[in-house]
Amino acid sequence: MxxxxxxxxxxxxxxxxxxxxxxxxxxxxxxxxxxxxxxxxxxxxxxxxxxxxxxxxxxxxxxxxxxxxxxxxxxxxxxxxxxxxxxxxxxxxxxxxxxxxxxxxxxxxxxxxxxxxxxxxxxxxxxxxxxxxxxxxxxxxxxxxxxxxxxxxxxxxxxxxxxxxxxxxxxxxxxxxxxxxxxxxxxxxxxxxxxxxxxxxxxxxxxxxxxxxxxxxxISEMLTRLDLPLAYYDVAAAVVNGQVIEEDREYCLSTIRFSGGNILLPSANLSVGQQVRLRVQARDVSLTTEKPVNTSILNAFEATVVNLSPDANGQVLIELDAKGTRLLSRITSKSVNTLKLGIGKPIFAQVKGIAVIE
Ligand SMILES: Nc1ncnc2c1ncn2[C@@H]1O[C@H](COP(=O)(O)OP(=O)(O)OP(=O)(O)O)[C@@H](O)[C@H]1O
Missing domain, CATH: 3.40.50.300 (P-loop containing nucleotide triphosphate hydrolases)
Incomplete structure (x- = not known):
């Protein structure tokens, strides 16, 4: 190269x-x-x-x-x-x-x-x-x-x-x-x-x-770094690289494997084996300390808090590591206190919206 x-x-x-x-x-x-x-x-x-x-x-x-x-x-x-x-x-x-x-x-x-x-x-x-x-x-x-x-x-x-x-x-x-x-x-x-x-x-x-x-x-590392300005943009997002491993025709869902687990997405003309890039916005990631059950959100991953930093309007940005993939979450400082979040804390990241880029 x-x-x-x-x-x-x-x-x-x-x-x-x-x-x-x-x-x-x-x-x-x-x-x-x-x-x-x-x-x-x-x-x-x-x-x-x-x-x-x-x-x-x-x-x-x-x-x-x-x-x-x-x-x-x-x-x-x-x-x-x-x-x-x-x-x-x-x-x-x-x-x-x-x-x-x-x-x-x-x-x-x-x-x-x-x-x-x-x-x-x-x-x-x-x-x-x-x-x-x-x-x-x-x-x-x-x-x-x-x-x-x-x-x-x-x-x-x-x-x-x-x-x-x-x-x-x-x-x-x-x-x-x-x-x-x-x-x-x-x-x-x-x-x-x-x-x-x-x-x-x-x-x-x-x-x-x-x-x-x-x-x-x-790019995947730069976007989530809390010492850089990129994570503080309104549209801040992490980039996740993965591969399509299954297409479920019955429910019209694609399964995409990434380092942190499997992501389920509404089918978007993807073929099994295809490499895809996903964009996960900080505002679409919520956190919970218990494994979520009985939820309509399909995607929840084990992750660890890598870093936290205050954002505007009482919000906090959190950099997460999902077994090798960096994610960003933006939640209120009240939630940070309630969940007792700190660096190294294991949590579950629930992801509401994921955009397929390629
Ligand atoms: N030919 C020139 N003579 C003098 N100053 C210049 C010249 N071209 C650019 N500059 C100045 O150099 C600085 C950097 O300009 P440049 O165009 O590289 O920025 P940029 O990051 O590409 O900005 P933009 O996103 O607005 O295009 C600016 O302050 C600009 O005014």
Missing amino acids: KNLLLKGKVTRKNFELDFDLALPGSGITAFFGESGAGKSTLLRAVAGLVQPSDGQIRIGDEIWQDDEKKIFVPTHKRSVGFVFQDAALFPHLSVRNNLQYGMKRIPAEKRVISLEKAVDLLGIGHLLDRVPDTLSGGEQQRVSIARALATSPDIMLMDEPLAALDMKRKSEIIPYLMRLNAELEIPILYVSHALEEVSMLADHLVLLEKGKVIASGK
Whole structure:
């Protein structure tokens, strides 16, 4: 697996970005942070659109910048597929010609991803003869992602690719991004300030605040850490990875196995054996000290309290360990006292709502 090394400083009048990151060479890494945190600047440094000082940018064996060795590869010689918020397609060219334009920029022997493959991955085969003006925002963005892919890049850089789209269009595109991630080895750096989007898509997360890297790690671990701001968002959620082990036709339920046990979910077109990612919101997890009986809630797991921290409005956030999977729960401080919760306490986590992501 290719590793990415990104290091450097970008100094502007009222802003300094300082980064030193070793990131996985595959999967989606999200750069997450508030507006002005430096996410886009970091992405632009990888593309060579910004030249950091004391810089080192390595994508696997490719060295794009190494100030010690006085190497700086200009943007047009870096094999990056850039996707922006605005699809930026050529309005006078058909979708097919937009795609071919991207592909023709690289020599034939470097083409690893065929046009057909890019078209298939983004599901745009039926749009090839149309011009961009006649496509929806979501379709345009799928074409723009396919165009970037068709250049067979070493890395995909996506700067808020869904930010200009409404919720419906966003949810149309997310499955395609997941598919790219599942089927291609190309690492994707993905800028976003939407936590829900990131928790659906990312494998790894880099948290930026005012130009500094606050933390970098696996998404499943970052989302539940109480020393980071992510757990305190209203939509805070844990990511749970599991595998479908059974489909119950009679009750229309899927059984998903994860480290903490079996999860029962209303069937959602899943097939046995399939790996799935689930999102469990902190507000949907309640706690009890006794194994729940006679309850309509199907899912309850043994877990241990790892950490507690006060949240706003008299609520408390609780980080839980369900035999290797981190969960979050948000309950009242009164309940914390009633249940006598403390670090290390064994409890049962009852989960009301679970969203299947893939
Ligand atoms: N070309 C530039 N010249 C001077 N300052 C800049 C330039 N580009 C960005 N900045 C400043 O650098 C800081 C970081 O900007 P950047 O766009 O990287 O943040 P961001 O985290 O991507 O924010 P957003 O989510 O709003 O896009 C901001 O204070 C911004 O005003």
